[in-house]
Amino acid sequence: DAKTTQPNSMESNEEEPVHLPCNHSTISGTDYIHWYRQLPSQGPEYVIHGLTSNVNNRMASLAIAEDRKSSTLILHRATLRDAAVYYCILVNNAGNMLTFGGGTRLMVKP
């Protein structure tokens, strides 16, 4: 399975945009890019996913590089409730397994 690389932690100020990067240089053409987040003492929560084009939903935006070797999760206005571990995961057509790496711990300062 292709792997992802994320910074261990990031800090943001409340109400400012946050850009969470993810590198996946060995991504294959059929790998989808998924993002989940995990708030303290809770199960993971789906955020967004995409294949080639940028995606937007009510929670966030996903910007995918043209060569697909990296992507960025964008939280448009961080709130204290967005403090969580964010996981970038590649999912292949042939797989039934989400492989969670270490993720990025996002801290939001008031």
Place this chain on the structure above:
Amino acid sequence: DAGITQSPRYKITETGRQVTLMCHQTWSHSYMFWYRQDLGHGLRLIYYSAAADITDKGEVPDGYVVSRSKTENFPLTLESATRSQTSVYFCASSDAGITNEKLFFGSGTQLSVL
């Protein structure tokens, strides 16, 4: 809108005992999954099921047994609990696999094996 529920929320048991963790979903999702999360680490897949009566091993299946006689239930059994199985266990479901679908996770069961 019950969604996906896990029980119990907390469980303490002793080495060698059999323990069953329950998972129930109300959406009639085809796929169900069991993950474990050890302190400070990401999630690892134990078992998954694509439909009733179909189960398959994940990354760390040893010491665990699953069954799926009904679409909505996916119990996980530790046949003889060991201390290394102390962990938080998460159940998840999805409508059609995971590639272009999202997973819905339960709140987890925190298991301590003494």
